[in-house]
Amino acid sequence: EKDSGFLRLCCQLVSCWCSDHIPTIPTMATIDLDAVEKQFRDFSRKELEEFKDQFLEFDQDKSGSITTSELRAVMESLGEKATEQEIQELISEYDHNQSGTVEFVEFLSMISDCRRGKKDFSKGFGRIYAKQVHLQQVKGKGGAVHSFAEEERTAFVEHINSCLQDDDEVKEKLPLDPDNNDLFDKVKDGVLLCKLINCAQADTIDERAINLPKAGQKLPVFKVTENNNLVINSAKAIGCVTVNVGADDLAEGKVHIVLGLIWQIVKVQLVSKISVKNFPELVVLLDEGEELADLLKLPPEQLLLRWFNYHLKNSGCGRKVSNFSGDIKDSVAYTHLLNQIAPESCDLGALEANDLQTRAEKMLVNAGKINCRKFVQPKDVVKGNAKLNLAFVATIFNTRHGLRLPSEVKVDMAELDDEDESDSREERAFRNWLNNLPTERFVNNLFEDLRDGVVLLQALEKLKPGIVDWKQVELSEKKLSKVFSKVGNCNYAVVLGKQLKLSLVNIGGKDVVDGNRKLTLGMMWQMMRYNLLDIISRMAVGGSQIDEKGIIKWANDAVKAVGRASAMRDFKDKSLASGVFLLDLLSAVEPRAVNADLVTPGATDEEKKQNARYIIAVARKIGCSIFLLWEDIVDVKPKMILTLVGSIMMESKKPRAAAAGASEDAAEAEAE
Numbered sequence: 001e002k003d004s005g006f007l008r009l010c011c012q013l014v015s016c017w018c019s020d021h022i023p024t025i026p027t028m029a030t031i032d033l034d035a036v037e038k039q040f041r042d043f044s045r046k047e048l049e050e051f052k053d054q055f056l057e058f059d060q061d062k063s064g065s066i067t068t069s070e071l072r073a074v075m076e077s078l079g080e081k082a083t084e085q086e087i088q089e090l091i092s093e094y095d096h097n098q099s100g101t102v103e104f105v106e107f108l109s110m111i112s113d114c115r116r117g118k119k120d121f122s123k124g125f126g127r128i129y130a131k132q133v134h135l136q137q138v139k140g141k142g143g144a145v146h147s148f149a150e151e152e153r154t155a156f157v158e159h160i161n162s163c164l165q166d167d168d169e170v171k172e173k174l175p176l177d178p179d180n181n182d183l184f185d186k187v188k189d190g191v192l193l194c195k196l197i198n199c200a201q202a203d204t205i206d207e208r209a210i211n212l213p214k215a216g217q218k219l220p221v222f223k224v225t226e227n228n229n230l231v232i233n234s235a236k237a238i239g240c241v242t243v244n245v246g247a248d249d250l251a252e253g254k255v256h257i258v259l260g261l262i263w264q265i266v267k268v269q270l271v272s273k274i275s276v277k278n279f280p281e282l283v284v285l286l287d288e289g290e291e292l293a294d295l296l297k298l299p300p301e302q303l304l305l306r307w308f309n310y311h312l313k314n315s316g317c318g319r320k321v322s323n324f325s326g327d328i329k330d331s332v333a334y335t336h337l338l339n340q341i342a343p344e345s346c347d348l349g350a351l352e353a354n355d356l357q358t359r360a361e362k363m364l365v366n367a368g369k370i371n372c373r374k375f376v377q378p379k380d381v382v383k384g385n386a387k388l389n390l391a392f393v394a395t396i397f398n399t400r401h402g403l404r405l406p407s408e409v410k411v412d413m414a415e416l417d418d419e420d421e422s423d424s425r426e427e428r429a430f431r432n433w434l435n436n437l438p439t440e441r442f443v444n445n446l447f448e449d450l451r452d453g454v455v456l457l458q459a460l461e462k463l464k465p466g467i468v469d470w471k472q473v474e475l476s477e478k479k480l481s482k483v484f485s486k487v488g489n490c491n492y493a494v495v496l497g498k499q500l501k502l503s504l505v506n507i508g509g510k511d512v513v514d515g516n517r518k519l520t521l522g523m524m525w526q527m528m529r530y531n532l533l534d535i536i537s538r539m540a541v542g543g544s545q546i547d548e549k550g551i552i553k554w555a556n557d558a559v560k561a562v563g564r565a566s567a568m569r570d571f572k573d574k575s576l577a578s579g580v581f582l583l584d585l586l587s588a589v590e591p592r593a594v595n596a597d598l599v600t601p602g603a604t605d606e607e608k609k610q611n612a613r614y615i616i617a618v619a620r621k622i623g624c625s626i627f628l629l630w631e632d633i634v635d636v637k638p639k640m641i642l643t644l645v646g647s648i649m650m651e652s653k654k655p656r657a658a659a660a661g662a663s664e665d666a667a668e669a670e671a672e
Contacts, residue, residue: 031064031104040108042115048108055107057132065101066091071128078131078383090125154178155375155388156262160192162374163199169212170195184253187262189219190227193250196262197231200269201238205230208598209617224251226593226621231261233620236436237627239272240264243438263387270394271300281403285310299444304393308333311340311402324393325384330356331363334381338366341402345369356382372396427517429627429640430524436625437462437531446524447515452480453489456512456523460496463531467496486513494523502526525639532646539653548642555581555645558588558652571638571645578602579611579633582644586615589652590622608634619644623651 033048043051058066058074068087075082082090094106102110102125113119114126121130157178164170173186187193194210209230211223219227228247236242240261249257276282276295285306286295298306305321312319315336321327328334331350338346346369350362360378367373375391431446439458443449450456454475461468472492474485490509497504503526511519537546548571556567559581566581576582579602587594598614600607612630619626624647628640 036105036108039105040112042112043108051108051111052104054129054132055104058102058107059104065099065103066107067101071102074132075128078128078379080128080131090128093125151377151380151385152259152263152387153181153183154377155380155391156259156266157183159266159375160196160262164192164195167195169207172215181253181255184255184258187258188251188253189213189224190231190250193231193261193265194227194234196265197234197238200265201272203613204238205234205620206613206617208595209614209621221251222592229623230617230621233623233625234617235261235265236432236625237620238265238268239432239435240268241435241438241442243436266391267387270391270398271304274300274303274394274397279401279403281401281405282307284403284405297445297448300394301390304390304397307397307401307403308337308393311337315340323386324389325386328389329382329384331359331381334363335359335366337396338363338370341396341400342366342370367392367396370396370400372399425629425632425637426521426525426639429643430521430528432627433528434459434524447517447520450520451490451513451515452486453491453493453509453512454480456493457489457496459527460493460500463527463534464500467499483513497523497526500530502530528643529639532643532650536646536650536653539650551642551646551649554649554652555585559584562588562591564588568645571641572636574636576641577608577634577636579608579615582615582633583611583618585645585648586618586622589648593618593622605634615644619648622648623654624648 031052033045033052037043037045037048040048055066056062058070060070060073068084068091071090072082072087075087091100091102094102094110096106096109097103110119110125110129114121114129119126121127157176160183161175164174167174170192173192176182176186189211191210191212194205194207197204198207211219211227213219225247228250231250232242232245232247241264242261245257245261250261276292282295282303283292285303286292295303301324305323309320312321312333317332317336319327319333319336321333335346335348335350339348346366350359350366353359353362357378360381363381364373364376364378372392372395374395375388376385380388427446431443434443434446434455437459439455439462441449441455441458443455454473457468457473474480474489476485479485480489487509490512492509493512494504494507494509502523504523507519507523512523533546536551537544540546552568552570559566562584564584564587566575566584568576568581580599583594583599587596598610600611602608602611609630612633615633616626616628616630624644626644626647628637628644632640633644
């Protein structure tokens with residue numbers, strides 16, 4: 001203690017002894033892949049980098065080794081149960097240096113053994129590894145990592161196979177293989193996704209506009225782009241959010257983007273019709289003191305939960321669900337639900353099973369008896385996959401909701417049908433436009449979801465970044481339960497709208513809070529119009545301000561320039577109902593997109609309808625983000641016609657790959 005030199009010498013001796021006798025456990029940061037590559041010559045450098053990423057899925061603290069606690073965490077996330085001894089045995093299988101952990105080199109030994117047939121991926125540590133790899137990692141733009149569950153891909157593949165099995169135009173693509181990445185290859189040309197959108201909402205896409213490949217051939221690139229534009233813009237029109245989704249992303253089969261879009265389309269297919277208007281029996285779900293209006297404002301997911309709990313309450317099981325994940329993992333709620341809606345087919349026998357996986361399987365056997373065994377496997381129930389369980393619950397509801405309207409309960413259908421059809425079309429158009437700006441909060445019901453003013457202000461901020469002083473906005477949910485706070489936000493939105501020179505005569509914040517349909521739609525139209533004209537003006541030469549007259553002049557000039565005789569007077573011009581001028585305009589902007597053989601004179605109601613449907617599909621093919629319906633063209637709705645012609649003008653300002661397309665056309669003609 002007195003001799004500091006002697007103390008330093010002792011420390012040096014201990015340090016030397018430790019370096020000689022205690023092996024250093026490398027962290028992931030210190031692992032030398034060059035050295036590892038020499039040791040494992042049967043792996044490429046790219047494979048080693050992939051294996052390193054997979055290793056890090058186990059090695060959660062990035063220490064360079066997989067501990068028993070880390071392995072347990074992975075197994076639990078996969079729905080696996082194991083005792084401490086079983087986990088230790090899995091570790092020991094490849095713990096060659098007896099450190100009590102599996103290091104990266106030992107991890108690679110496991111993969112190598114399985115590849116060479118010395119071990120089996122269906123047993124031991126190899127089985128856990130193979131199962132974890134099913135949760136694949138896909139790198140996106142900017143190095144972002146996107147996870148997707150293998151079970152979701154499998155569920156969507158089975159759904160697509162079921163929906164499109166009788167469609168002759170895609171028979172060469174089907175059935176998709178659920179056990180590999182066949183899905184991501186087969187959707188690249190956009191055909192399957194176009195068909196799926198029409199399954200979700202019939203006649204959304206005029207299928208005459210879909211570019212179909214000739215037998216044994218692939219579509220030219222520009223036709224693939226057209227199809228994928230059609231997919232993206234049609235998906236927007238049925239309520240999907242496609243922000244940051246491009247035609248190239250789909251053409252490349254980017255996994256996280258494809259699965260995300262398919263999920264949205266499937267969700268629309270399953271829940272879009274779940275409403276009191278379509279199922280009047282839902283009025284039995286009203287709680288004491290509630291009115292029909294309270295039920296009408298609920299989104300489909302909330303209606304499904306309320307429906308689920310209605311049956312659980314009647315079963316007397318004492319359960320209540322508030323989500324589609326944790327609350328259904330043990331299959332108890334599902335078992336009682338099925339027994340309530342189909343007691344003759346679905347008993348409570350599943351509850352006798354103590355093992356959750358076994359119980360889930362028994363429950364799904366019951367679901368199969370009423371043709372509802374779809375989207376989920378037992379492991380998906382036990383893991384609580386929220387997407388797939390929502391799809392499963394919606395399937396049960398749509399197949400057999402089990403609700404009966406008591407004879408003494410009368411539903412005032414007039415209250416459900418009090419909206420004008422054209423107003424309903426506008427509401428849908430504005431709602432889908434808002435969701436694709438996008439605002440931070442998803443809009444399910446335009447009149448309900450705008451009442452607190454927050455979405456309006458978020459939209460205004462998108463239209464004119466920096467216009468909103470968020471210090472003046474009330475965002476507290478507690479305070480927004482008060483009418484005063486809602487009116488304050490909506491009044492502020494009106495003030496900002498007037499700063500943008502929106503025509504908001506006789507519109508006040510209280511009108512939006514009260515859900516006044518006419519005035520709310522009026523304000524939304526002014527915002528949508530501003531957005532369209534602002535984008536076109538910014539694309540114009542010199543950034544000159546464009547108005548309606550400028551758009552009309554551009555359209556007439558474009559059609560005249562290609563030698564067509566048709567013309568439009570204004571957006572109220574009744575001759576637009578025939579569709580001839582609009583098709584001439586589309587042909588002037590992108591001649592390859594319009595098949596002249598499909599254009600009719602538009603003389604009869606049926607011809608007008610066919611032209612209008614084709615116009616919308618072609619406009620979306622060339623990239624137009626539009627939300628009108630074919631009825632809006634035939635009825636010559638000026639607002640919607642403006643959005644259509646304005647969107648076509650906007651697309652005309654973008655550079656088009658004419659040269660590439662021309663060479664592809666020539667190649668295709670030569671092949672023919």
